[in-house]
Amino acid sequence: MNTRSVAAQGSGRARRAANSKxxxxxxxxxxxxxxxxxxxxxxxxxxxxxSGGGKQADRGGAIAEISEKPFGKVLLWVLGIAxxxxxxxxxxxxxxxxxxxxxxxxxxxxMAAGRSVFYGFVAYSVLSFAAGDSGSGGGSSDKQSxxxxxxxxxWPGGQWIVGIGGIGVAGAGVWIxxxxxxxxxxxxxxxxxxxxxxxxxxxxxxxxxxxARGIVFATAGGFAVAAAVKHQPDQSKGMDDTLRxxxxxxxxxxxxxxxxxxxxxxxxFSWANARYRKV
Numbered sequence: 001m002n003t004r005s006v007a008a009q010g011s012g013r014a015r016r017a018a019n020s021k022x023x024x025x026x027x028x029x030x031x032x033x034x035x036x037x038x039x040x041x042x043x044x045x046x047x048x049x050x051s052g053g054g055k056q057a058d059r060g061g062a063i064a065e066i067s068e069k070p071f072g073k074v075l076l077w078v079l080g081i082a083x084x085x086x087x088x089x090x091x092x093x094x095x096x097x098x099x100x101x102x103x104x105x106x107x108x109x110x111m112a113a114g115r116s117v118f119y120g121f122v123a124y125s126v127l128s129f130a131a132g133d134s135g136s137g138g139g140s141s142d143k144q145s146x147x148x149x150x151x152x153x154x155w156p157g158g159q160w161i162v163g164i165g166g167i168g169v170a171g172a173g174v175w176i177x178x179x180x181x182x183x184x185x186x187x188x189x190x191x192x193x194x195x196x197x198x199x200x201x202x203x204x205x206x207x208x209x210x211x212a213r214g215i216v217f218a219t220a221g222g223f224a225v226a227a228a229v230k231h232q233p234d235q236s237k238g239m240d241d242t243l244r245x246x247x248x249x250x251x252x253x254x255x256x257x258x259x260x261x262x263x264x265x266x267x268x269f270s271w272a273n274a275r276y277r278k279v
């Protein structure tokens with residue numbers, strides 16, 4: 001058996017593993033875990049809007065909130081493992097392409113690789129927190145953002161790096177919102193398997209939730225650009241301070257109420273993906 005046939009067999013086995021039931025289960029579990037985190041962040045943001053205080057409304061706050069519940073540590077282990085499943089599914093998309101006619105495009109595979117790294121990091125932070133390292137998953141996103149910004153601003157050309165990064169995050173937020181409004185998510189879902197009421201619910205949560213999520217990303221990117229222009233790391237904000245900033249608008253806390261409900265809706269939309277996503 002020559003080297004080429006051995007490599008072909010190895011590639012075939014890897015592709016079959018990527019398309020296996022285990023990877024599908026991992027992906028669906030990952031969507032479920034993502035949904036739980038977004039619902040919790042939305043609820044925490046709603047508490048901030050209605051009471052003016054509250055716990056930090058970001059992934060760290062959600063993780064800390066879960067850990068305080070009965071069997072909280074067990075739930076964190078379940079969430080962390082589910083997010084590992086999401087990371088592995090995204091990795092399989094990067095290596096072998098995703099479902100759909102354009103799933104093998106280089107841009108799609110590159111985005112899948114980036115998402116794999118992101119969900120791998122989130123999974124690590126959740127599992128580390130579950131294992132007892134409270135400084136990993138439960139830390140403040142605001143402090144983390146400011147620390148990273150301060151470090152980057154100290155590099156040669158740091159202002160440009162932070163500014164370009166902020167523009168990238170803001171652009172990603174606009175892209176997320178526009179795709180949600182245009183209902184681009186529908187091509188990734190098994191819409192034909194949904195009843196009329198389920199389709200309506202999925203469209204409502206997909207558009208509303210995706211738009212709210214995009215606005216949060218775009219706003220956070222704007223703060224990063226401001227930090228670069230002013231050369232002030234404290235101008236950079238994580239999710240918690242970004243959400244709190246909506247209360248400083250003329251709409252007051254009511255804009256944050258809308259955004260918070262949108263994040264809850266995105267969490268519910270993630271749960272719909274756990275059921276109907278084409279994997």
